[in-house]
Amino acid sequence: MKLDHYTLRTRKPEETVRFYTEYLGLKEGWRPPFNFPGHWLYIGDVPTVHIITITDDEKALRDYVGERKDGPGSGSIDHIAFRCVGLAEYQDRLAGFGLKFRERVVPALEQHQLFIVDPNGVHIELVFNAAESTGIKGDEMPQSKMKAEANAAE
Template sequence: MTVHYLDHFTLRTEHVDATVSFYRDALGLEEGWRPAFPFPGSWLYSAGRPLLHIASLQGSAAQLETYLGVRAAGDGSGALDHIALRCNDLESHRQRLHTLGVPFTERVVPELFEHQLFVEDPNGIRVELIFAYPAA
């Protein structure tokens, strides 16, 4: 059971275009493909990997909340929706969380078929554990 690396971070924002422009123009990330999620947003890539997921707070709030859950809109660090860690051994992670009594939710990403477990840290920060699917 191993956590390999930080996979991505997700921002919720009403300022999608400005956020994309900043991370693209000021930091050099590249806009790229994004799965067909039921809410608008954008993915920005570094070295061929999607590093930043942007979820729009405009337009389809109900669809965003249904998929990602309800979160208070915020600025600064309050705009951070979750961090994602790339892992292996889904069953060991599930068992560890069950043993510790840590609640989690899970699902599979459309089109990518990656398995996700979501937990919340003691500070209210959502952490996504992401596994290849089918998880081995």
């Protein structure tokens, strides 16, 4: 039906909260009173990004979620994508913070894609309608074969 949430385990909770709130515009909100530290970040009224703080004593966390390997990434996950509006504002916001980002327009999908990496090495894709695109302001990414094929068909 829809993505409910994803959870990040991190030893960089402050950097991670800052990344998602300041750079992407999520809002920190209510979180149940778990016996381990963390944060919930919201898109509107949906707690979409759950952050669990990795500490040296994780007994309460292990009791609740089970044993996990400490380290970045989740194996097969390549990236997480958010559908967005306000492309120019995001480009300017990220550039204003001095964040490097990559982007491309994919005409066959009618999308302008913007890619950044969070403090934990998780790749984030921001997807905008291509009608919002007025050009690339970050590092331009190679176009997919779809663009070459679309141009050849014209």
